[in-house]
Amino acid sequence: MPETFDIRIPDLGDYADVPVIEIPVTAGQSIAKDQTLLVVESDKATLDIPSPVAGRLVEMLVGLGDTVSAGTLVARLAAEEPAAQSRAESRAGTAELAPAAIVPSKDGHGDGACDVLVIGGGPGGYAAAFRAADLGQRVILVERDATLGGVCLNVGCIPSKALLHVAAVTEEAARLAAHGISFGAPSVDLEKLRAFKAGTVRRLTDGLAQMARQRKVEVVRGTARFTGANAVTVALHAGGERSLAFARAIVAAGSSPVALSMLPEDPRIVNSTGALDLPFVPKRLLVIGGGTIGLEMATVYSALGARVDVVERLPNLLEGVDRDLVAIWTKRNAHRFDRVRTGAEVVSATAGPDGITVALAGDAETQTYDLVLQAAGRRPNGAGLGLDAAGVAVENGFVPVDAQMRTSVPHIFAIGDIVGQPMLAHKAVHQGHVAAEVAAGHRAGFDAAVIPSVAYTDPEIAWVGLTESAAKAAGRTVEVARFPWAASGRAIANGADYGLTKLLFDPATKRVVGGAIVGPSAGDMLGEIALAIELGADAADIGRTIHPHPTLGETIGLTAEVALGLCTDLPAAARRA
Numbered sequence: 001m002p003e004t005f006d007i008r009i010p011d012l013g014d015y016a017d018v019p020v021i022e023i024p025v026t027a028g029q030s031i032a033k034d035q036t037l038l039v040v041e042s043d044k045a046t047l048d049i050p051s052p053v054a055g056r057l058v059e060m061l062v063g064l065g066d067t068v069s070a071g072t073l074v075a076r077l078a079a080e081e082p083a084a085q086s087r088a089e090s091r092a093g094t095a096e097l098a099p100a101a102i103v104p105s106k107d108g109h110g111d112g113a114c115d116v117l118v119i120g121g122g123p124g125g126y127a128a129a130f131r132a133a134d135l136g137q138r139v140i141l142v143e144r145d146a147t148l149g150g151v152c153l154n155v156g157c158i159p160s161k162a163l164l165h166v167a168a169v170t171e172e173a174a175r176l177a178a179h180g181i182s183f184g185a186p187s188v189d190l191e192k193l194r195a196f197k198a199g200t201v202r203r204l205t206d207g208l209a210q211m212a213r214q215r216k217v218e219v220v221r222g223t224a225r226f227t228g229a230n231a232v233t234v235a236l237h238a239g240g241e242r243s244l245a246f247a248r249a250i251v252a253a254g255s256s257p258v259a260l261s262m263l264p265e266d267p268r269i270v271n272s273t274g275a276l277d278l279p280f281v282p283k284r285l286l287v288i289g290g291g292t293i294g295l296e297m298a299t300v301y302s303a304l305g306a307r308v309d310v311v312e313r314l315p316n317l318l319e320g321v322d323r324d325l326v327a328i329w330t331k332r333n334a335h336r337f338d339r340v341r342t343g344a345e346v347v348s349a350t351a352g353p354d355g356i357t358v359a360l361a362g363d364a365e366t367q368t369y370d371l372v373l374q375a376a377g378r379r380p381n382g383a384g385l386g387l388d389a390a391g392v393a394v395e396n397g398f399v400p401v402d403a404q405m406r407t408s409v410p411h412i413f414a415i416g417d418i419v420g421q422p423m424l425a426h427k428a429v430h431q432g433h434v435a436a437e438v439a440a441g442h443r444a445g446f447d448a449a450v451i452p453s454v455a456y457t458d459p460e461i462a463w464v465g466l467t468e469s470a471a472k473a474a475g476r477t478v479e480v481a482r483f484p485w486a487a488s489g490r491a492i493a494n495g496a497d498y499g500l501t502k503l504l505f506d507p508a509t510k511r512v513v514g515g516a517i518v519g520p521s522a523g524d525m526l527g528e529i530a531l532a533i534e535l536g537a538d539a540a541d542i543g544r545t546i547h548p549h550p551t552l553g554e555t556i557g558l559t560a561e562v563a564l565g566l567c568t569d570l571p572a573a574a575r576r577a
């Protein structure tokens, strides 16, 4: 069956409710791509509305004299050849595809049949389930944990940020002593801190449960396992089993922390989930793993009073981030750490009455810690899902997918951590929306140019797109512009004059291809650089955009001005990178 396209009026700038003054085509006619379908008239000009695809005009839905605005549905076309659509169109869901073969769905809930079954209620899974429901699909969402939200809401992004907020304010308050405002040493009430963290999480997970009810998404509590290409069995939380049948499934089963085999079982050895429980404030904490999660938890425990050591197997902390930013971060964080060992590996750990005694490869001396956090990475939750029973291919535990998030079995989709790096919540959400849209018969694809990354430490480090080190490794020439925050009035006022904003440009196109920021609120500001890359903006687009003054975000515009050679906030010699 040919694909049917809804043709809508595109963005008309400032105009709305403009009259149709000409319709040069008729129903049944063959239409070429870009052929004019309608002519509309504003008070200043006439505008042709072209067809975005080639096809046969099925129906013209407006007549002469009708008024139209951006988004008005004006015609339907049956495609004669597959047509590529812009992301904006496909994400707006304006074009519909014939849905995949459907297991007949019955009215009402509780019969165990659905159009779309989602396994996993994390950010990827709930986003997919809610989007599919919003697109009219009958959805069942299976989650093995007691609450929706997955790692991110329950034991990841949100609880860690609640604690990092407390850590940042505590340390910022202490820094005010230099400006004449002293509060004295903080006293820590762990019980209350845990309650604040739990309350933050509960507010969000309760909200999800409510939104699932509103959308009539049936939530089944239990662990799902495929028994065939259109069926799963759920080992129910409440006991017993339930069989569910689906037309399409979205696997959003996420990931779990890697457990290091040389570490013994002991309550004083925890992963990120155990660390977020705040069992106690250790005098000495060892963090195994110098990536984002390990360093965020190091920040929290240090602010609460722990002395921290870090061991990282790779040559650098925050591997993958440009060294100039990490150098600034390292200097600002020197007070937290006794020992930071990179290129080093833990070879043994022994639990004793005085703590956990840890040996590193090649070190004669051991160290004893009150608490050890293993933050050595995460692995996908592919095992136990019965993916083989559905015929879904798995590679090294990850589920390979195409741009439409389809697995090797076209009506089964996978999204989020289980499909690969980067394991980040915002990636999972976007993939969830794509999978839901495709599963509901819409044209969509995951075509993000970049996925931003942030370490929410103190200071934050945020980076997106190409890094200088990756460009160098790939032998790719880039133009680099830096704006040191020592020249930012707001950064000086905020005590953040150590920060840095950096942008990378393609020398041929002058488009921004990457950016990074170290300093407070770096993560909040990074979205502008991500948007600039997605839009193909160049230095002039960013530098000529008026940023509010005085803000830290202004440094992005100033960095672009450096690239353009017209920054007047730096000495003349430093204007060009």
Ligand SMILES: Cc1cc2nc3c(=O)[nH]c(=O)nc-3n(C[C@H](O)[C@H](O)[C@H](O)COP(=O)(O)OP(=O)(O)OC[C@H]3O[C@@H](n4cnc5c(N)ncnc54)[C@H](O)[C@@H]3O)c2cc1C
Pocket: 119, 120, 121, 122, 123, 124, 125, 142, 143, 144, 145, 149, 150, 151, 152, 153, 155, 156, 157, 158, 160, 222, 223, 224, 225, 252, 253, 254, 255, 272, 273, 293, 381, 384, 385, 415, 416, 417, 418, 423, 424, 425, 426, 427, 428, 456
């Ligand atoms: C400490 C920490 C901090 C983090 N901070 C950030 C951050 O600041 N920003 C960021 O973007 N990312 C962060 N992350 C990563 C982020 O949490 C994950 O990338 C995100 O949660 C992945 O979403 P997901 O939907 O793919 O999977 P998950 O969130 O892992 O959800 C998967 C869900 O599937 C369920 N499930 C698994 N198997 C089954 C089954 N067989 N049947 C039923 N249910 C099943 C699980 O119980 C889980 O609820 C952090 C992670 C950690 C650990």
